[in-house]
Each structure stands twice: as structure tokens, then as C-alpha cells.
Amino acid sequence: MSTPNSNFYKKDIVPVSIFALIFLTMPLWFSWIGGYGGLDTKIVIWVIFAVGFDLLLGYMGYLSFGHAAFFGTSAYVTGLMLLHYSDNIIPAFFMGVLAAVIMALIIGQLTLKRSGIYFSILTLAFGEMLHSLVLSTLQDWTGGDNGLTGLPTPMLFDLKMQGHNVYYLAVFIAIIMYYLARRIVRSPFGLMLSAIKTNPTRLEYTGVNVARYKLAGFVISAAYAGVAGALMIIYEPYVASEFMGWHLSGQVVIMSVIGGIGTLFGPMIGAAFMLYFENVASVALGGAWLLVLGLIFMFIVIFLPGGFVEAGRKVRARFFGGAS
Amino acid sequence: MSILEIKNVSKNFGGLAALGNVNLTIEEGSIHSLIGPNGAGKSTLLNVLIGLLEPDVGTVLFKGEPVLGKKPYEINQMGIGRVFQTPAIFDNLSVLENVAISSYAARDKGFSFNVFETPKTARPCIELAKETLQELGLYEKRREEAAHLSRGDKRRLEMAICLANRPDILLLDEPTAGMARADTENTIKLLQNISDRGGITMVIVEHDMNVVFSLSKKISVLAQGCIIAEGEPGDIKGNPKVVEAYLGESQE
Numbered sequence: 001m002s003t004p005n006s007n008f009y010k011k012d013i014v015p016v017s018i019f020a021l022i023f024l025t026m027p028l029w030f031s032w033i034g035g036y037g038g039l040d041t042k043i044v045i046w047v048i049f050a051v052g053f054d055l056l057l058g059y060m061g062y063l064s065f066g067h068a069a070f071f072g073t074s075a076y077v078t079g080l081m082l083l084h085y086s087d088n089i090i091p092a093f094f095m096g097v098l099a100a101v102i103m104a105l106i107i108g109q110l111t112l113k114r115s116g117i118y119f120s121i122l123t124l125a126f127g128e129m130l131h132s133l134v135l136s137t138l139q140d141w142t143g144g145d146n147g148l149t150g151l152p153t154p155m156l157f158d159l160k161m162q163g164h165n166v167y168y169l170a171v172f173i174a175i176i177m178y179y180l181a182r183r184i185v186r187s188p189f190g191l192m193l194s195a196i197k198t199n200p201t202r203l204e205y206t207g208v209n210v211a212r213y214k215l216a217g218f219v220i221s222a223a224y225a226g227v228a229g230a231l232m233i234i235y236e237p238y239v240a241s242e243f244m245g246w247h248l249s250g251q252v253v254i255m256s257v258i259g260g261i262g263t264l265f266g267p268m269i270g271a272a273f274m275l276y277f278e279n280v281a282s283v284a285l286g287g288a289w290l291l292v293l294g295l296i297f298m299f300i301v302i303f304l305p306g307g308f309v310e311a312g313r314k315v316r317a318r319f320f321g322g323a324s
Numbered sequence: 325m326s327i328l329e330i331k332n333v334s335k336n337f338g339g340l341a342a343l344g345n346v347n348l349t350i351e352e353g354s355i356h357s358l359i360g361p362n363g364a365g366k367s368t369l370l371n372v373l374i375g376l377l378e379p380d381v382g383t384v385l386f387k388g389e390p391v392l393g394k395k396p397y398e399i400n401q402m403g404i405g406r407v408f409q410t411p412a413i414f415d416n417l418s419v420l421e422n423v424a425i426s427s428y429a430a431r432d433k434g435f436s437f438n439v440f441e442t443p444k445t446a447r448p449c450i451e452l453a454k455e456t457l458q459e460l461g462l463y464e465k466r467r468e469e470a471a472h473l474s475r476g477d478k479r480r481l482e483m484a485i486c487l488a489n490r491p492d493i494l495l496l497d498e499p500t501a502g503m504a505r506a507d508t509e510n511t512i513k514l515l516q517n518i519s520d521r522g523g524i525t526m527v528i529v530e531h532d533m534n535v536v537f538s539l540s541k542k543i544s545v546l547a548q549g550c551i552i553a554e555g556e557p558g559d560i561k562g563n564p565k566v567v568e569a570y571l572g573e574s575q576e
Contacts, residue, residue, distance in 0.1 A: 008443045187439045188428045195414045202412040206426045207400035209434035
């Protein structure tokens, strides 16, 4: 978002390197904190989803309750490609993401005419329409309630996409996606997205084609969801109908809010936190996990509207006297 | 030479004629004020000029090109800037970013997927933004968040946003509404400076007669949707029609 200056490239290299370091070494230390193989891959996938979601919610200020539509569309198309075309993940991945982008172009055209709560409701409605299509009308293709089963083991040419292979593929893609997201928010394009959030009327009267920027922001965010959806199928070759459902849309919203929207970094922490606790801490807490999550969510919304990132800043300001 | 021509523009809201066959020519480089009592149709006319309202009949030509039917951003790209009654700025962005938006918009003709902009390619836009801030005396505050500026500075910033894409004409809707005397005087000086230096044409809708008579080269008086008088400030001051429009029944 800042205007380019001489430190321009340095500002990306440091955070992206830290990001890469954390995730590339994660399989080494994840088990120390009770994590297990597979969960790390899921975290990386959700991190991609959350980063893209933050571009829309945190920067552009549009709260979508239907992002599962793009995650799910990509997941189904990737699954169908693996099943019917080739077990090679490259065409499946690209077709999946492309399908999510096309879906976003259509849904975006229709929903972005409204903002605020109306936009949220419209995206929710579209998401649910697609979900019901998958469950009923298209069930011969999608497997309906049972999901899309019987997929072959995804291959990257001769390499079986299982275990660590999938993990490092996901990390590789996540590094690229995170770098891109940083470039987006620090570019004039990202500046326009932030301006849409603050004052779209002024922006329009400053000679900016606001509608087109909004659509572009929405489609980019959906593309991130699409990448995550496709990777999810490569990780676990089974398309669950829930991938299209509002529960998944809600999950990414909660992750973003807990982490701290408009920071890119926050939603990533939110995603990692939620998956970790859902899978690790829930073993200890049992069914009470959702209750605890609800309490955490309420606590953050009421006392820390900036999420974990704000909490971190407050701690730093108190103990190190840094800028809050 | 005329820069903006309004020909036979009429606009009805239900049964109410907000504008009735308005003809108006704005000369290039002039400061032209629109005055009139409340409900005279001044804001309606301004909204027609910026594409916010479509008139029932009539045409608006800017440098000979039709304006009507175009989107607000396209009208801005043609060279028509708009200053709002309450300063409209981007609160959560820095002062420099506020103005850079405008110079990027001008360069990119309204849209560009410039995600890989480098400091080098962005420099002309940033320099232009800085230059504009210097002109308006906001350069020292370029790193501040716009929300924290004083009201007067916010007005300056809005002017900077409007000027950074080098418009030919600025439309100002009550630029001094709600301002203290000192702020009003500053705004008058600011507008006068901009007009003197840049040769930018200005159309001002204003209630404050002090502002109108200090700045305007030409004044058009609207009443009940029609232009009832037009001329230089001296002609308007003593015009009986204008006095009647403002004082109404007391003349009878």
C-alpha cells in the first residue's frame, strides 16, 4: 500500500523469507507441538485461502459469505479432471483455478453492484445455490451428498502426490501466492483497493473505474480460493460436498477475524490457529472445542477487533515501547 | 472561448420542475458562480454536469464533446474535477497516497492491473503528487494519515486530489459551507491562487456572498430552476430580479 521507494524490494524479501523458512521447516518441528503429518499440509492450503480472502475483506472491505463457491468449484473441477481426464495434477490444477476465476467473474458481476450487508447476503445466496446444484441437479457428476469418490492418486508426471510431496508442493505455491499478495497490496492496484474500502465515491470522481477494480479484486481473491480448493484435492483425492457449503465460507471469515484483517499476516495466523486447535486441542477438549472457539471469537471481536495481530502490537508496545 | 456548454437542460422530479430549460456557457479560465435561494436547482445542475443525474432533455458539451450518459469516472477523465461539500478524502491512507491515487488514475486512464509497478515506473506519478502537495502547502504533512488532518487541511487535500490529475475545470459545491471566517478567507485565497496559476476553470455553487463576490468573474442566478440573471458581479449586485428572487414576498 505504501508508495514505492528505495527499500521497495527489501520490504518483500524479509517477510516472504520468514514465511518460507517457517513452512519449509514445519515438518521438522510440528510434531513437537502435537501436530501430525497431513495437518501441516491442510494449514498451508488454508493459509493460501485466508491470504486471498484478506485481499477482499481486509483491503477492499467486502465481506463475502460465499467464498466456498470458488474453493468448491475448483475442488470439483480438479476432482473431475483427475477422474476423467488424467491423473496428472497440472491440467487438473489449472482447470480448477480457471473454473473458480470464471465463476468469480459471473458472481462478481452480479454481487458487486451492492456493498455492505447486501453484498454479503448475495454472495451467501450464490454460494448456497451452487451448493444445492452440486447436491441435486448435478449429482450424477458430483456424487451428490457422498461427494466425488474414486479419484486416482494424483501424479506430478512420475511423482506420486502423497505425504511430503504434496506438502512441499503446497508450500512452494503458498510462497508464490504470499509474495504475489504482498506485491498486490503494496502496488497502486492495492492502493485502489484500499481506497474502495474508504471512499468509493471519491475514487469514482477521481477518474478511477471503481467497478473494474472491484471485480478484479474479487476475482483475484477467488483465484486464491481456487488454488486452495485444487490443492485440497491433490492433498486428499476426495471432493466432499461440504467444500461448497456455507460452513466453509464461514470458517475463512472466522479465521480472518481472529487473526486480524487487512494485514495478510493475521489471517494466516488465524488459519493456522484454527486448524491446529480444531485438530490438536479438540482431542483434549472433545465436543467443547466449538464452544471454546466461540468464546475466543467473541473475546476477540469485543476486546481485540484487530485480532491476534493487534494483540501482538499491544504486547510489543507495552514491553518494548514500540509503536502500537 | 467556452469550455462547458449547457443547452436546454430540463429535469423534473415527479411534478416538480427542478431545472427548466437551462442554458449556460462557462468560459475557459473563468471562475463562474451559480447562486440562488434554496431549492433553486443549483445542486441539481451540478449533479447533471458530473453525470450523477440524467436530465430529461438537453445536452451538456465539454470542449465540444457530449458529457451526458458517461460514467462519473469517464467524465473525470475528460478533465472535469469535482470538489464535494464535505471534504471527500481517503481517511485511512497517507496524504501522499491520497494524491497519488489521482495521478495514477490519470496515467492509467482509470484502470490498470499494475501489480508489478516498480519505484522507477511509479516515480512520475509520485513526483506529480508531491508537486501538487507542495503547491497546496501540504508537502510537510505527506506522511500523515489523512484522517488526522484539520478540516482546513482536509479541504486542501481534497483540492490536491482533484488537481493532481490536471483537470481543465473544477466544480465546487459550497466549498466554504460550515467553515469559520478564517477558514473561509483561506479557501478564497486558495481558490484564487489555483485559478491564477493553473488557469483552471471553476464553477462554484455557493451561498456565502462574500465568497461569490470575491472570486467570481461571472455569476449566474438560478431561481425555481431557471436562470434569471447572468453577468459580472457588479451587474448582479443591483439587479432587481435577483433581489426579488432572494427576498421574495417582501417586494410585494
